[in-house]
Amino acid sequence: MSYCVNCxxxxxxxxxxxxxxxxxxxHPIETKDTEHIPPYAKEKGEVGIVRKTDQVILxxxxxxxxxxxxxxxxxLVFQQGMWSIYVIGLCCILWIFFIPxxxxxxxxxxxxxxxxxxxxxxxxxxxxYRYDGWDWYIGIALxxxxxxxxxxxxxxxxxxxxxxxxxxxxxxxxxxxxxFCTGIDLCIRYYLTGTIGIAWSAIVLTCSIIIAIxxxxxxxxxxxxxxxxxxxxx
Amino acid sequence: MSKKKxxxxxxxxxxxxxxxxxxxxxxxxxxxxxxxxxxxxxxxQLALEKTxxxxxxxxxxxxxxxxxxxxxxxxxxxxxxxxDICNPCMPMHMKGNNRYLLRIYYYDRQISLEAFxxxxxxxxxxxxxxTLAAVYLQTQGISIPNxxxxxxxxxEADPGELEDAYIKYANSKVLPARSQGxxxxxxxxxxxFYTLNVIxxxxxxxxLKTVSKGYKVTITEYxxxxxxxxxxxxxxxxxxxxxxxxxxxxxxxxxxxxxxxTLRNFITMIYPGIDPRLGEYTFEEILKQTHHFMRYYINxxxxxxxxxxxxxxxxxxxxxxxxxxxxxxxxxxFYIKVQDKQSTAGLTNLGIVETPEEMKGYIERFDxxxxxxxxxxxxxxxxxxxxxxxxxxxxxxxxxxxxxxxFRKLVEDGVPVTIRSNRK
Numbered sequence: 001m002s003y004c005v006n007c008x009x010x011x012x013x014x015x016x017x018x019x020x021x022x023x024x025x026x027h028p029i030e031t032k033d034t035e036h037i038p039p040y041a042k043e044k045g046e047v048g049i050v051r052k053t054d055q056v057i058l059x060x061x062x063x064x065x066x067x068x069x070x071x072x073x074x075x076l077v078f079q080q081g082m083w084s085i086y087v088i089g090l091c092c093i094l095w096i097f098f099i100p101x102x103x104x105x106x107x108x109x110x111x112x113x114x115x116x117x118x119x120x121x122x123x124x125x126x127x128x129y130r131y132d133g134w135d136w137y138i139g140i141a142l143x144x145x146x147x148x149x150x151x152x153x154x155x156x157x158x159x160x161x162x163x164x165x166x167x168x169x170x171x172x173x174x175x176x177x178x179x180f181c182t183g184i185d186l187c188i189r190y191y192l193t194g195t196i197g198i199a200w201s202a203i204v205l206t207c208s209i210i211i212a213i214x215x216x217x218x219x220x221x222x223x224x225x226x227x228x229x230x231x232x233x234x
Numbered sequence: 235m236s237k238k239k240x241x242x243x244x245x246x247x248x249x250x251x252x253x254x255x256x257x258x259x260x261x262x263x264x265x266x267x268x269x270x271x272x273x274x275x276x277x278x279q280l281a282l283e284k285t286x287x288x289x290x291x292x293x294x295x296x297x298x299x300x301x302x303x304x305x306x307x308x309x310x311x312x313x314x315x316x317x318d319i320c321n322p323c324m325p326m327h328m329k330g331n332n333r334y335l336l337r338i339y340y341y342d343r344q345i346s347l348e349a350f351x352x353x354x355x356x357x358x359x360x361x362x363x364x365t366l367a368a369v370y371l372q373t374q375g376i377s378i379p380n381x382x383x384x385x386x387x388x389x390e391a392d393p394g395e396l397e398d399a400y401i402k403y404a405n406s407k408v409l410p411a412r413s414q415g416x417x418x419x420x421x422x423x424x425x426x427f428y429t430l431n432v433i434x435x436x437x438x439x440x441x442l443k444t445v446s447k448g449y450k451v452t453i454t455e456y457x458x459x460x461x462x463x464x465x466x467x468x469x470x471x472x473x474x475x476x477x478x479x480x481x482x483x484x485x486x487x488x489x490x491x492x493x494x495x496t497l498r499n500f501i502t503m504i505y506p507g508i509d510p511r512l513g514e515y516t517f518e519e520i521l522k523q524t525h526h527f528m529r530y531y532i533n534x535x536x537x538x539x540x541x542x543x544x545x546x547x548x549x550x551x552x553x554x555x556x557x558x559x560x561x562x563x564x565x566x567x568f569y570i571k572v573q574d575k576q577s578t579a580g581l582t583n584l585g586i587v588e589t590p591e592e593m594k595g596y597i598e599r600f601d602x603x604x605x606x607x608x609x610x611x612x613x614x615x616x617x618x619x620x621x622x623x624x625x626x627x628x629x630x631x632x633x634x635x636x637x638x639x640x641f642r643k644l645v646e647d648g649v650p651v652t653i654r655s656n657r658k
Contacts (some may be wrong), residue, residue, distance in 0.1 A: 001652075007638060008645040009435070019433050020638035040656040041341045044428070045319030047257075048330050098319035170649035 002027045014038035052102040059098050063224040067091040082130075089126055093119045109156045117149035139191040151176045167219045171212050178208025235453050240290065241306040246400040246509070246544045247499035248352035252296060252303055253565040254608060258427055260325040264603040265584075265617075266346040267367050270596055272339040274374075275315060281370035282338055283312045287360055288387040291396055291497050292353050295333035305352070308333050315340055319445050320656050321428050323605035323628070326350050330456040338366070343598065345370070350516055351499070356584050356602065357487055358497035361385065364589060372595055382588040392495065399494040404545035406538045414505045414576040418469050418478040422610045422631035430606055433627045433637045436599075436652040437644065439586075439618050445647045449518070451525045454583050454616075457625070458482060458528075459521045460647075461614060462508050464639035469510065471635065476482050483508030483577035488541070502540050505577055517643075558648075569608070579636065580604055580613040587619045594620060603628045612636050 001009050002025045004018035013036050017024045067088045075086030096119040100112055121142060128137035155172045162168065178201075185201030198205075218224045244252075251261035286293050292304040302446035310332035318341030326335060326348070347363045354362065368378040371386055380386040410540045411465040425431065439453075465480040485501040494500055506527045508515055515523070530535070547553055553561070587600050597619065603626050604613035612629035627637045632656070641651050 004653075007653075009641050010650065010652040012652065015653070019632055019653060019657045020641060037342050037432075040432070041266045041318035041320050041339075043317065043319050044321055045316075045324055046428070047324050047327065052329075117641065199535050 012039060030137050056099055059102075060095065063091045063095050085130075086127070089123045093123055104138050109160070110153050112150055113156070115132045117145050136191070140187050143187045144184055147180055151180050165219075167215055167225075171215045171219070174208045174211045174215070178205040178212075180207065239655060241304050241500075242291070242294070242396065243398065244303055244305065244352055245398045245499050246404075246548060247355070247501060249303070249548065250565060250569065251351045253562045254569060255328070256325070258325060258393055259606060259608060260323075260327075260349040261605065261608075262323045262326050262348050263351060263356065263359065263605045263615075264322050264346055264601075265356065265363050266344050266456065266601040266603075268344045268598040268601070269367070269371075270343065270598055272343055273345060273370075275340055276308075277373045278340055278345060278370055279315050280373050281366055282315060283365045284373075284387050285362070285369045286312055288365065288389070288391065289497065290391050291358065292336055292349070294335070294353065294653050296328050296335060296350075296352065298558060301554060301556070301561075310334070313337065313372065317341065318344065318346060321387050321430050322346070322432070322484045322603060323348060323430055324428055324471060325606075348486065348589065354497055355485070355487070355499045356503045356582060357489060358499070360584060360587065360600075360602075361497055364587075364593075366592070367597070371593065376592070376596065378593050379590050381590045384593070394495045395497045397494065397496050397497040398498065399488065399492065399500045400541050400545055401549075402494070403488070403538060403581060404542040406535075406542035408539045409543045409546055409586045410539050411609050416478060416480065416575050416576045417481040417505075418465070418474070419575065419578060419609070420465075420468060420631070420633075420636065421474075422629075422633050424505055424610050425630045425632055429630055430603075431627075431629050431631070431634070431655070431657050432603060433486070433634060433641075433653065433655045434601065435625045435627075435641050435644070435658065436654075437623050437649050439621050439623050441649045442623055445649055449521050450529075451521055453623075455521065455525050455528055457583065457614075458484065458506050458581060459517065460640055460643050461579060461581055461636075462506070462520050462524065463517055463643055466508060466510060467639045468635050477510045478510070479507050479509040481505045481577045483580045485580075485582050486532055486537060488537060491532075502537050503530075504537075506588060507578075533558045565615055577598045579611055581616070582608070582614075583616040585618065587617060589619075599624060603625055606630055614640075 001013055003009065004011055004021065004023055004025075006021045006023045007018055009018070009020065011018060011025055015025060031103050054200075070084040070087040074082070093116075097116055100107060100115060124137055124141040124145070128141070155176050158172050159169055178227055181204040182201040185198045186196065189195065189197055189199065218228055254261060290307065291305075293308050295308040295310070297304055297306055313331050313334045313336070315338045322339075326333070326337070327388045331337065335353055337348040339346040339348070345357055345363070345367060347366070349359050349362075353359075364383045365385045365387065368380075368384040371378055378384060423545040442453050442456065446453050449456060451459070461482055462480055465482075469477060469480060483503050483505060486504055488494070488500045488502060489496075492500075504527075506524050508520055508523060556564075580602055582602070583604050584600075589597060599621045599622060600617045601624050602615040604615045604618045605628060607613050607628070607630065610629075612631065613625050615626045615628070617624055617626075625640075626641070627634075641653065644651050
């Protein structure tokens, strides 16, 4: 066994440096005992994922019962039109929204949002097919769904990779809402008039830019940040 | 006749820990015993299967009610023992591990118990581990009597072992304020998730006794003072703009003051500290301050008032009717904003571990780890066995400055220390 020349403590055999001051262990005449077992295990443990089986079963049963129940009602009692198809479609969307999050907890966030977007797009496609509305589907529904997926992914990416602070997240969400509304406005205007331009979304965008600049200012100036924290503390 | 399932209300301390539960944090502590022979896993599993049913407070699952959480007997298969890992006290999910809130690890000659703090405090955990170790030795034909905290696994648990001792004794007429004021918080670099750095120092109890006696204080008072000294040094080296008081959160085992043999939680916190704003403190002055603080606060009157404050809140009808999710939010905020900020580090001393004479020859040492701290800081846990004191520092921060100041001070005072660590 060696002593740390800095701290004066005796060091256990497996240590290559002093854990207190990081001074390397140097003992010119000591031969290392190869049989020595280190006092701590080497393998790193990982917390297992807890599957939310009970909730998955409960939500699945609820959604399936709703879908089947509506289907039967449509078939046997309220037979006018195929209204239950929409409810069943909605149930499928809800299932895709909730269940993968609970079962495949390691699924990347981007992939989950993509699945959600695909489910909503398929549902809209079905409605477009039923009412021969491919025009609005391609002109409005698909771009809006695409934008929603893009903005949510972007906000999620910034939250995970850049900063998890409340203020930064608020800035990205506010700006995201502003840009999303502008996108919706652009799509609708282009679809209806064939021209590119914005109207109502200009107000939303202006408001969101004002809010975002205010939040960024608070973020940048620590005195202001402290003041807000003080006044808003719970 | 079918036996009615006995469920338990969480005790005063136990109620706080689940509210702090996160994916990345659980209030888990670890107590280990190192034997003289390599652990045989098949015998250890057998011993666990025999021992766990004897401890109804440990063989439980935590459930959520509308207003409070509660513990109910866990009928799932006994958890499997696992090979030890280098990152102890990992978070513990309430629904994982067959809903058991404890884990048993083995490594070379060491058996480790990791338990969620809502089940038992250090004393309860130690009794469980001692009994498990005794049963493990018994399965190999070694005769160990049921004494010195080794319980008879063929007996039913005594009702006293499962009582909520806080409610039994909290009857003070005075309710002291909860907040102790803010304390200095260590400036540090956070380690990546799941990393718990352990630095363990071994020394002879006799050496500690000699030094403490020289200062005319007890060993606990001396170790508290050394830790306060180390924290003061750390604050000085951090070059903080505004100095703050340095305080230690120290759990006191209330069984010493109130006759109870409960194996659940029965501790309360005291906060010995030094305020450097009052001036420069020498080590002798720190010792004096700590010594008088302990003498003044550690008595049944003061500590009764302390637990009564908590009991009063829990029993208040207006608090009781608030739904659990609101209680969780409020308690968590209180912990984050007040409780966590009123101490710089934690120190617990489990004292000298007593075992039956027949068992002593088979045990080399005991270790205790306070587990992952809620905020970046270092926690210190002390335990003594067979004339050797083990001091384990556990932290999730990169820097080991506090540990360095602490152990260097011991060496300076003439206490030889042997260090080991899981740091790479």
